[in-house]
Amino acid sequence: MSGLRSGKRLHPELRFLGLAGPGAAFIVISLLLPLLSIVVFSFWRTESYELYADWNLDNYRTLLGEAAYRTFFLRSLVTAAIVTAICLVCGWPVAYFIARWGGRYRLLLVLLLAAPFFTGAILRITALQGLLGPIGLVNMTLVELGLPPIEALMYTQLASGLGLVYLFISFMVTAIYLSLVNFNFELLEVAKINGAKPWRAFIEITWPLNWIGTAIGIVLVFIPCLANVVTPRFLGGPDATSFGMSLSQQFGETGTWALGSAMGVFLFLASFAVILAIWPTIKLKRSGFTGAVQQ
Amino acid sequence: MPNAALELDSVTRRFGPVIAVDRISLAIEQDEFFALLGPSGSGKTTMLRLIAGLEQPDEGQVRIAGEVVTDLPPYRRGVGMVFQNFLLFPHKTVAENIVFPLRMQKMDRAQQQKQLGWILELLHLQGLEARYPNELSGGQQQRVALARGLISRPALLLLDEPLANLDRELRSEMEVEIRRYQKELKIPFVYVTHNQEEALTMSDRIAVMRNGRFEQIGAKTEIYTNPASAFVAAFVGHANRLDGQLSEIDGGLARMNWAGGQLLVPRPADAKSGDRVRYFIKHEDLEVTAAGLNGGGLNGHVANDINQVSGTLRDIIFKGQTANYIITLPQGTDLVVSDTPRTITLKPSDPVIVRWPAGSGACFAAEGA
Amino acid sequence: MSAGSFGFGRRVAPTAIILAAGLVLLYVFLYAPILYVVYTSFATDVVWPFPLDFTLTAYEDLFASSLYGEALSNSLKLAFGSAVISTFLAAGGAIAVLRYRSRRRGLVMFLFIAPLFVADLLIGISILAFNARVLGLPGNLVSAMAANAVQGTAFGFLIILAQLVRYNWSMDDAAMVFGAGPLRCFAEITLPTIWPSLFGAFLIAFILAFNNLEITFYNLGAIPTLPSVAWGSLRFGLGPELFALAALVNAFVFAIFAAMYGLMKTGLVKFGYRGQ
Incomplete structure (x- = not known):
C-alpha cells in the first residue's frame, strides 16, 4: 500500500495503482499465467509422465472423438444446471429473509451458513451418506419399520445432485444476501402504493435490482458443480463419473498431463460460455448501479 | 352530499409503549390542500403511512371516498404518494417510472402513452423520458416523483416532506407549482411537513401535530393569527416569547407583570390573577422607532392601548424585503422585530422603543407551572 | 385481509413466517450431517453407529497420533496465511475501485473477480502445471497458500465491495482537512467503519483455504492437511479420529x-450493523 504512504502527495492514479496493483499482479501471476500454461500444454504430448513440446491437436481429437468424454461432460453439465436451479429457488427466500428480517443478527445468520465448511467437504459428504445412503439412518429406519428403502438415494445421480446442493447452496444464499443488503426495501412500498401486488413488486423491482448478485450466485454454484470431483465419486455410484473426476485422473493416476490440460481448457471454455450467456443480461444502468465514486 | 375524500375515525397506532397516532379523527374535502405540520416524532409520517396502508391502525377506521379501506393493502387503495427522498426506481427510465401506476392498473398501452404525454407536459419533463433517475438533478427527480404520483389521477395524493431535500430557491419555486397542480387537477393533497412556511404557503387547511395528537386544526390564517396553544404559537410563524405573571383580569384582556412593568395581553382561557403565563407576539406585529423622537424611556408601559418597551438595538439582520431588528432589553432578554428596512434608519447601539397594539398576540398559562 | 396480527400493535408479516421456516429448513439440512459427525465421533463403529455405543477412543487415538495434529496445524497455517494475503489484496483492490475514478477500474x-469464474480443480491443476513445468518449483506450504489466496482474494473483493x-x-476528506495524514x-476513520467487511473477507478466505481439497492437493506435495488426510484415508474408510x-x-x-x-x-459489538 505504498500509495498511502504519507509525505509527498501522490497522483490519484498512482494511489489507485498502489492499492489495486499488488492484487492485480497477483491474479495475473497466479491465475492467468497458469491458465495460459495449460492452454499451451494442451497442444503438447505426454509420454510416460513427461511433457514434450511437440505441437499437435491429438488431445482435442481424443476429447471430441471418444464418446466417454462426451458423456462425462454432458452429465456434468446437466447436473450443474439442475443443481444451480435448485440452489436458486431455495436460496432466494432464505437470503431475502436474512436481509429483510435478520436485524442485528444478520451477520451471525450468514456465518451459520458458512460454518459447515469447517467440517470439510469429504467428511460432510460421508456424513450425508451416513444419513441418506444405502446403509444410512433414513433407509435403515425405513427397513426396520418394514418399509422399502428409498432407492433413489443409493448411489444415483439424484444422490450426487443432492450432495452438490448441500455443498454449494451457501454460496448462492451469500451472494444474493450481499446484494439484498444494499437494496432499498422502501422501493417496494412505493411499488405497492402505486398498485403493485407483492409478487408483482418482486418481479418489477426486487428481482431486477438484485440480478447482478443473483447472477454471481449462479456462477458461484454452477462452475464448481461443473468441475466437481468428490461428490459424484462418493455419492454417485458407478454411472456417475463426472468430467471433473476424469480430468483429475489425468493429473493423478494416469499422468497424462497434456490430455488433462486439454480437458481443463474445455472446462474453462464451458464456464466461459456460461458467463458469456449471462453477460448481456447485466446492464449496469438497469441494475440501479449509480457508480460509487464521489469526487 | 358527496363523501369526504378522506375520513379518519379515531385512528390509533402504537409502537410498543409509544403512541405514535392517538385517536385522530379527520375529514378532508374533495379539492382540499391539507397540511400536517409538526416537529419530527410528532406522528405525522405515521399518519400518512396509515392513510397509505403502509401501516395498519390498532384502532379506528380509514375511509377513502366513503369506502372503508382500513384492512385494504396499499395496492388496493388507489392513492398516490410522493416521498421525501423521491424513491424513484433506479433501474427504470423516467417514462417507465411515471407510467408504473398505469401499468399496474393494466391500462392499455395507447392510453398510457396519452397520459404520459399529458403529465410530461404538465410538469415540464419533456425530453427526459429516456433518462435514468441518477442522470437527473434533484429538482427533476422531484418532478418525476410528482408525475408518478399524479399520472393515474388518484383519489388522494400523499406527500411526505417532498421538498425537504431541495435547496431553498428550488423549494419556493416548487411550493407554488405544487399548489397550482392541486388546484388545477382538483385532487385532494395531504402534505406532511415540519416546515411551517411550506404549510402556510401551500395549504388551505393545517393540522398542527404533537405527540400523536392534533394541537390545532383549522384554516391556515386561523392557525397563524389565532394559535390555540403555546406550542402552536411557538411553532407557527416567528414569535417573541415573554414569560410573566398575570396581575389583573379585565374582560377579554389581562395585565401581565413583566420585567418590572406591565403589558396588556389577551386573557388566557381559565386563567386567574397570579398565574404564570407565557405570552407570544409575532416579529412582524412589533414596530421599532428611535428612542429620542417620542421621548419615551419607560419600560413595560401601557399607554393609549399600546404596549411599549425600550431597549438598545444590537443588530440588524437584513433579509431583503424585510429586516430583523434585534433589540436587547435592559434586563438582558432579546426581542426581534421584523420590519421593512427602508422605513427607519437605525444603527446598532441606538436606543430604541418597541411598540405593539395592546391585547394583540397570544397568551397561555405556562405549561408545567 | 389484515396481516397476521398478534396482540396489540405487533404484527409479523405472514411472508416472514414462511421464509423463516425456509431458513430453519436450510439450517436443518446443513447441520444434520454435522450433528451426525459429532454423534459418530463418540461411537465405536463409525459405519453404523446405531444405537450409540459410547466411547472416547476416537479422541484418545486423535491425541495419540501425530498425523492429525500435524494436518490440523498445516491446515491452520495454510488458511491463516492465505486469508491474510487475500484480505490485504482484496481490501486494496476494493478501496481503489470505489475511491478512484481510474480508467483501469474495469x-x-x-481481474479481481476472474478467479470466481474458474473452478477449484482448474486453479489447482493449472498452478501445479505452471509451478512444476514452467517455473520448476516443488509444491510447498507457501505455494499452496498463494494458490488458495487466488480464490480468497476474489471472494474477499466481492464481500468488501x-x-x-x-x-x-x-x-476521509474531512479527517484530512482536520490534519490527519493518510495512514492516520x-x-x-476508515478502518473502524470497514473492519466488519474485512473480517468477513478474512473469514471466508480462511474457511475456503482451511477446507480446500483440490487446490491444496495439487500444490502441497506430501505435506498433510485435514482435507488431504481425509481424502487419503477414504480408500480404507474414514478413521474415527477424523470425526473426533x-x-x-x-x-x-x-x-465463537x-x-x-x-x-x-x-x-x-454491533459487527457493522447500524439499524435498518
Missing part, C-alpha cells in the same frame, strides 16, 4: 458464534 474489477459501496469517502486517517477432530473444530467454531451472539444481544 480491468481491475475484471458489497459492504463498502455505501461508505462515504468524504469522511485510514486507522482512525471435526467435532472439536465445530465445538470451537460454535463457541455463541460469544458473538452474546455480544450482539447485549449490543456491545
